[in-house]
Amino acid sequence: xxxxxxxxxxxxxxxxxxxxxxxxxxxxxxxxxxxxxxxxxxxxxxxxxxxxxxxxxxxxxxxxxxxxxxxxxxxxxxxxxxxxxxxxxxxxxxxxxxxxxxxxxxxxxxxxxxxxxxxxxxxxxxxxxxxxxxxxxxxxxxxxxxxxxxxxxxxxxxxxxxxxxxxxxxxxxxxxxxxxxxxxxxxxxxxxxxxxxxxxxxxxxxxxxxxxxxxxxxxxxxxxxxxxxxxxxxxxxxxxxxxxxxxxxxxxxxxxxxxxxxxxxxx
Amino acid sequence: xxxxxxxxxxxxxxxxxxxxxxxxxxxxxxxxxxxxxxxxxxxxxxxxxxxxxxxxxxxxxxxxxxxxxxxxxxxx
Numbered sequence: 227x228x229x230x231x232x233x234x235x236x237x238x239x240x241x242x243x244x245x246x247x248x249x250x251x252x253x254x255x256x257x258x259x260x261x262x263x264x265x266x267x268x269x270x271x272x273x274x275x276x277x278x279x280x281x282x283x284x285x286x287x288x289x290x291x292x293x294x295x296x297x298x299x300x301x302x303x304x305x306x307x308x309x310x311x312x313x314x315x316x317x318x319x320x321x322x323x324x325x326x327x328x329x330x331x332x333x334x335x336x337x338x339x340x341x342x343x344x345x346x347x348x349x350x351x352x353x354x355x356x357x358x359x360x361x362x363x364x365x366x367x368x369x370x371x372x373x374x375x376x377x378x379x380x381x382x383x384x385x386x387x388x389x390x391x392x393x394x395x396x397x398x399x400x401x402x403x404x405x406x407x408x409x410x411x412x413x414x415x416x417x418x419x420x421x422x423x424x425x426x427x428x429x430x431x432x433x434x435x436x437x438x439x440x441x442x443x444x445x446x447x448x449x450x451x452x453x454x455x456x457x458x459x460x461x462x463x464x465x466x467x468x469x470x471x472x473x474x475x476x477x478x479x480x481x482x483x484x485x486x487x488x489x490x491x492x493x
Numbered sequence: 494x495x496x497x498x499x500x501x502x503x504x505x506x507x508x509x510x511x512x513x514x515x516x517x518x519x520x521x522x523x524x525x526x527x528x529x530x531x532x533x534x535x536x537x538x539x540x541x542x543x544x545x546x547x548x549x550x551x552x553x554x555x556x557x558x559x560x561x562x563x564x565x566x567x568x569x
Contacts, residue, residue: 296555304554336557352559354502359509399506401559435507 235262236282236489243268243302246329247289251458258461259482271310278313282489283323286330288456298353298395299332307337315347321492323485324450325377328393331452340443340452343408350405354397357435363392365467366433366455368441369420372413375444376488377451380480386424387477388466389455396434396454406437417442417453457481494539495568496547498555501532506560
């Protein structure tokens with residue numbers, strides 16, 4: 227693509243540090259959806275070599291940031307909280323997009339960006355160890371329960387999709403019942419684990435024991451999405467397990483195309 | 494000063510690892526074990542005598558208050 231055209235594309239920062247992975251898939255997914263993506267090490271943000279305000283979207287990739295020591299996502303989040311939290315808050319307030327998948331979702335939870343019902347970026351939820359006490363790595367069925375969030379706008383409500391998961395800490399736990407009610411009432415649950423018929427049932431369809439089968443949560447304003455599955459791993463359906471057997475859409479790319487459409491309209 | 498910070502799951506949070514250990518102990522024949530809870534201990538050496546710093550470490554990094562509780566002890 228020529229440089230001049232390239233400059234007009236929405237700019238996306240795929241944030242990385244030691245232990246993250248999937249940044250390459252995320253980079254390719256954003257590029258494939260029509261964004262100008264860059265992989266940025268958080269050290270560059272900490273040292274002010276790069277600034278978040280240069281970008282229209284941030285993606286937190288999966289993996290094992292800082293080796294998952296202390297708690298999944300905790301070290302990456304605490305480093306960002308100590309250095310660029312105000313920039314992240316301004317980013318959210320400006321209506322720009324933030325997405326985190328798997329370890330990225332764990333970072334968003336630890337940063338207090340999801341669910342952030344109180345609006346003060348306190349930690350209001352946790353992604354605890356799977357109830358199976360196993361690393362669950364397989365394809366899951368998901369139901370789209372909210373398509374107002376830009377990342378989910380290309381899906382139909384109640385649409386059943388398949389995405390890969392690979393995590394040990396994915397059990398969504400809100401701080402209390404009132405908070406869970408707020409999350410539900412504000413239509414913030416984006417995706418739920420279901421069986422192939424769309425029923426919300428237990429293990430193994432709900433791979434981690436998440437409350438209300440929650441797989442992904444949007445912020446109240448919709449511009450932040452955290453989810454345990456990996457859309458970036460199935461941008462094209464032929465990287466989906468069993469893909470020749472089904473007649474499926476390219477589920478992964480719909481997340482990124484929805485986001486890029488939104489950014490093109492808004493910025 | 495040396496301090497130990499013990500981070501455990503709150504009592505109302507199901508401990509999947511603890512349950513696995515409990516099952517394993519039962520398989521080894523230790524039927525007298527009725528419950529197992531797991532946690533992490535951080536052994537920290539630091540300057541000064543301010544034990545409350547340990548709780549600050551918990552708040553800033555070592556624990557998520559939604560699921561964890563922290564105990565800070567002097568270890569001299």
